[in-house]
Amino acid sequence: MEKISGGSTFSGLSRFPSNAKWRVPPSADLQAILSSGTVEESVVHSRVRRLLERMYREGRLCSATSATDIGVVMNEIFPMPGQLDQAAYERYIDPADRTMVYHSVRDAYTTPNTANRANLGTAMQDAATTALAVSNDATGLRAVFGPTEWSTAQAGYRLIHNRLIAISADIEHRISTDYNLDAEETFLGRWASFDDQHIHLLSRVVSDPLTPQSKVTLLHEASHLAASRIDDYGYYGSPGFEAAEEATKVNNAAHYEELPRRIWGISRYAGQTFTPGLSSSGAPLTTEEQIRAEGVEYYRLAWDAAANFDKLIKDVRRNQLDGTPLDGATVARMLEVSPLMDLTLHEQMISPPEVTGLDITTSESIVRAMGMAMRNVPNVPNVMPMGSFLSAADEIAAGVSLAVDAAMAAYGGLLGDAARDRRLVDWLHDHYRNVYP
Structure with a gap:
């Protein structure tokens, strides 16, 4: 679900269910x-x-x-x-x-095994066929993307079809995977690079690609390769997903999942017409629903940035193992983040610091915590702020702040200090798409 911008920064990371342990x-x-x-x-x-x-x-x-x-x-x-x-x-x-x-930082980014490639190619071709089929479903396109943007979505599905066919013919060079299970640990299901026309997949997708859920993953990532405008503006099933504006839906990869999901029998919204501002019940989103939707989005951006930093230090570790020197900007960014996350980098007595196994596993745990806190937002109590507000936007902003803190508290805290937890979450949120120096 992610794009990588310029081949270096995750441009929207997609979450995937995980039963992995801390490492x-x-x-x-x-x-x-x-x-x-x-x-x-x-x-x-x-x-x-x-x-x-x-x-x-x-x-x-x-x-x-x-x-x-x-x-x-x-x-x-x-x-x-x-x-x-x-x-x-x-x-x-x-x-x-x-x-x-944690075993091997090198195994976290490698080519799919030859034994997995045939089924992976078949799954991509199946997903491509479905994308082409839904591009001809004008009724379905209008129901999901709306009367103004349905034709833009139609063109998007046809581009998705073309990308899936192209990648299925060059899996060795266009697909990578993670046999070290880093993605399992951090809920990072996959990412895609529009510039490189490359997809990185969770190992379970590579090893079992023919399931409907795996094909959804392939189609979602291919949507990022289809057009640079298609990004991540809310994940499938998140609060307010069905109520998004047309301009958001047509540029959001997760919305391109919906019509294929209906064909594959795994839609949460089968038969529904998506109307901007209205929930599945047909009623406008309440203030509390808007708070929870924006709270989830706050953590999504923080999680995305945390995953980017996790990738950064793992890239650095691979470079250090290869003897590649670090540039000053990368060292500065690592030393900026290290005390926020309680890594060892700022505590080391050498310069430049060495990324250790403790730094890698601690960074992973930070990404995981952001994902788990994000899951808590829809259910934490007491997100409605007290008092009067100058505008509905001010009330929602105050509620989001409550929800962010409550979700981390429900997780159990991260750094042993609620104020430090919030500083870290805010730093990550504010550095969405701006982690790499």
């Missing part, structure tokens, strides 16, 4: 960080503890424990200064499980 570095990586002396031992301990606390929050540590026992766990793992007890560590973390331990 931590392998024991050897942690011991190497301790032994290097480039990061204070207390910093290493604090970052590991926070990751374990987040894993505990999802009930995913291997051994039964409790939040108050994390201190005991830490004492077992780090029994002496400068040492990590591998056996103790692996009582809680399965070292062979990629959903628990």
Whole structure:
């Protein structure tokens, strides 16, 4: 669901359901960080503890424990200064499980295995056939995109058809995937680069592409390649999705999913006519519904930016492994973000800093937290602000602020301080599409 602008910045990231766990570095990586002396031992301990606390929050540590026992766990793992007890560590973390331990930054971006390519090509051709079919459904196009923009959407579907056919013939060079499960961890289902005409897919889509949901993914990403105007302005099924304005719908990749979903039997809105400003019930959106819709969007932008930064430091890590020097602007951006996220980069005693396994897994956990908080927005209580407001827009803005804080609190907090959590969310939101220097 994403485009990458200029081949470097995610231009809209698409979320995908995930059952992945928080991840931590392998024991050897942690011991190497301790032994290097480039990061204070207390910093290493604090970052590991926070990751374990987040894993505990999802009930995913291997051994039964409790939040108050994390201190005991830490004492077992780090029994002496400068040492990590591998056996103790692996009582809680399965070292062979990629959903628990971060293995390879290189495997996070690679070409689909040859065995997966035939079905992937078939799925793309199936999705292309469906895109062409719905382009001829004038009634359906009017119902979803409206009387003014339906013909623009028709042209969009025909371009989507063409892109899917082209990519299906060159999977080796036009498709990449993630066998390291980074995308699972961060809810990043896929992205697309209009400039490069390239799609990056979740490994489960590559390995099982013929399902309706996988074909929706392929069609969605191809919509980003069809026209540079087609971006992400709200995900499928998000609050207010069916009430979007025509100009938004015709430029939003998720709306191009709807008619194919109806054919494939997985639509949430089968048979409905989308009317701007009206919910599925036919009533105008209430102030509370508008607050929740905008709260979800606030976190979507923050999550998008967090995923971009996560990609940035993983790119840096690959470059460091290859011996490629860092430019000053990238170092400056990493050092700007590091204290906001509690990475180790600003704590290191070397320059430029080295992206460690702790930085990668901590960054992943930040992206994941933004996605989980976004999921909380539709259900958190007390988002209606008290008092009088000069305008409806002011009331909605005040409500969105309440919703943003409440959603993070419902998640359980991120950095141990609500004010710091909000500063991070706001920084990410404000740097949407502007993370790369």
